[in-house]
Amino acid sequence: MTRTPPPPPVETHRFACAQCGADYRFDPVAGLLRCDHCGHTRAMPRDDAAALPAIREMDFRAALDARLPEQEIEETRVATCPNCGGQVELGADTHAAECPFCATPVVTDTGLHRHIKPRGLVPFALDERAARQAMTDWLGRLWFAPNGLRDYARKGRKMNGIYVPYWTFDADTASRYTGQRGVAYYETRTVMRDGKQVTQQVRKVRWSPASGRVARFFDDVLVLASRALPKRFTDGLEPWDLSALTPYRPDFLAGFRAEGYTVPLEDGYAEATDKMNRVIRRDVRFDIGGDEQRIHSIDTTVRDVTFKHILLPVWTAAYKYRGASYRFVINGQTGRVQGERPWSVWKLALAALAAALLAGAVGYIIAQNQ
Template sequence: MSAEEHRFPCETCGSDLRFDPGGDRLICDHCGSVESIDHGPWDRTEAIAEQDFYAALRAIASDVEMVEARISQCPNCGARIEFDSALHAKECPYCATPVVTDTGSERQIKPRAVVPFALTEEEARQAMSNWLGSLWFAPNGLTEYARKGRKLSGVYTPCWTFDADTKTRYTGQRGIEYTTTRTVTRNGKRQTQSQTKVRWTSVSGRVSRFFDDVLVVASTALPEKFRAGIGQWDLTRLEPYLPHYLAGFRAEAYTVSLKEGYEQGRAIMDRQIHRDIKFDIGGDRQRVQSVETRVSDVTFKHILVPVWLAAYKYRGASFRFVVNGQTGQVVGERPWSIWKLAFAAIIVALIAGVVGYTAAVNQG
């Protein structure tokens, strides 16, 4: 999956074609030529079939289903991005730090599927501008700079998805609330007091759930709040991996290994299993005492999902914005305007003073 595999020369003028977000085609920005994507003869379902997790762990040691990629790692945020080999220096799309691109290659598990970009850069910029415009106390200068500033970077972010069949045995307690009342005397007056108590009963049982496409973002370049904020992709729109979808875009290499990704996926599954157990226990309150889960038929996919990135340096501070390249959802580092905050504080103080003065006059 080298950068060269993502380049497709225009048959008319020889310029590099790029994938057209929202369309199933490649376009040439130089001469306007359009070429459809050849998906080949394969069946779509078979092309993005699940892979056996434990077999893949064994295969990694022998380099089966691996591909060599030219990777550059950002010294600031740790992002590992595939760059065009013709370039020797570039800014990291995640944090705008200068990156030297000729840092060697490494072997990675091949992507199995991709969620193609659905939003153009213009549409992503508009989504970001709308988000900034909705923020109170954001610096006007940053808002204008972001709207008119540098181009957004389209990057395919790596993810793991996991399927698993789980069967769980548990023990716990079911709590049933009931109310007791008693009469007390306070200050010479008799009062009735109510108190809610819980009657606990020991229970045990079993729950089962099949997990389908539990998604784990396989990148640590962005903080957790960013990964959680944009992590909703419609995986029914997955397409079999073709380098054509990456034409004109960058691809990030995963920094979360398959094994680490599965551990994170299991944590997501365990939280859902815990909710299932509490629902199964029933009653008004639940206590879960022991959980024993058997997991089978574990499969995975390595997929790429689209994000538009903007990293701005404004008055010595860095601000990052991420736009989901499929849905347009925006997550960013919230900027604050000291002047707007100070002005708001003055207004609040004035209002409080007027209210206090009016109340004093009315009492007088």
């Protein structure tokens, strides 16, 4: 009888200050571990390539068939938000928290989350002060935002630094297509206009059959593996500089949170396929050439699909202002901001009144001139 190997142990990491025993946190500006209690610092371990696991691709088919090695799997304790569905990793001694995405109170699940380990991450480059300044500047450019919200956000509650899960996919593709190439030409025609003969140029297109092949290797097609935030927010945080990816190391998570992925690998690949197909169609149009193109069919063969689970840095803030909730996200690498746009009723009313007065003044001037 074959014995099932025991599940891997739940991974926990604590970075205790060597001087006072409190917790270190990763300081993005200084690039080291810092104790907020006593100020003691500790250098990050050297990036010794021999000591760190490489950021290597994993076989997509093996993952779907549950044939990944056990060392690629881990179990963590997570809290699932009942409001937005986000899954946030918690420490062994944490039983209740607040969702960093929508500020809803959450309680630790009784079970464990078994998932594929992250292979790499982009470390935070902005600290909380810089992220708050980026959000304040963004709000300041929204003229119709309530002034009170900007003041509240500037000196408001603590922001959350969280590593958000993503999938990346590599694939080698070869596509055969059929279609038509359109070449524009012009004919001169004489028409009657206001009782006079007028010549004009009429554009026409001459179509001819087209077929051929295109090939492209896709590297690191990025797909969000979370459903906690509206996709329009996270899409707006792009682009990410994935050349800054470093092998996964728990030190970078000190003082931050990490979200577990909620988009299954297969669903992530489906979205990556949509992205790749759009690029392939663009390649086909370019290959057809001419002034216009018609695509009748594309037959694509995909080979050697691999993937990675990575973490990208995001600062989040959720504010309640006059009974309404506002969520903001900041790219922890570039400072790009996205969020729910707040509106000031008074500013909208003043703008409408100003527009009405301006329209009335213009109408009065026109009437006087006539």
